[in-house]
Amino acid sequence: MSIEDVFPKQAGMTRKIFKAKDTVAAAGYRFDDLVSMTSFSIKKMYAALRVDFPKVQWRRMVCNNLGSPKWTFHLTLVAHRSLYTRDRLAKWGMTNDTSCPLCDAADETIEHLFFLCNFSSQLWKKLLTGQHIQRHVMGCNQELYWAIRKAKANTYIMVLVGCVYQDWQDRNLRVF
Structure with missing residues (x-):
């Protein structure tokens, strides 16, 4: 007992x-x-x-974002480079085809898929124009960095997050 x-x-x-x-x-x-x-x-x-964790630079885009929770979760995956793009799947031996399903012009990487792809760069350019921002479309890392450093309006960040999510949805529609 x-x-x-x-x-x-x-x-x-x-x-x-x-x-x-x-x-x-x-x-x-x-x-x-x-x-x-x-x-x-x-x-x-x-x-x-309390343990002091280093703050990530992209926290402002995820926290207090006016976009859909799906969008912000998706952006977190993009920022962590955790999406299952074809280049990652090829490294694991799960696919042989690494071409971008949106443009078929380059390998599908996170960097290419969201802003360098012809399809997504045209979409992003139109959205930038709608936000009254006149500049060239950059790569994923540079766009996230620009948003962190320069964007003061939550609407810009919401548009960015929505665009990244929609690109991924369009990609999935073409793949599946």
Whole structure:
């Protein structure tokens, strides 16, 4: 017979105390520090426990985006280079055809598919003109970087995210 069988509530409380002890130790406090404290700050404990992750540059395009959640999730995949484009599938031995299904002029890579492809670059150029932006269409990395650094309007970012999503949908319609 275990202690949990005899004192189920006390055993659960004991586990919580030991877990709290580990958490307090992870924050850099000792038991003596806690006993000698006259006041305790949850904010300071949280700051001690929080891990500092480097902020990614493209977070502004994903967080607080007015576009559809599907669009922003898709942009996250693009920014992480995690889409299953034909060049990635070919590296894994899943396909032999690496040509872009939108233009058949180059290999399908993330860089090519979203802004360098003739089909997507024409679409993006029209959308830029609609946003009153007069500049040349650049590659995927440069477009994301430009959006991060220069775009102040959420409408531009929403248009960018929608365009990237729609390009992927058009690509899938042609492939499947």
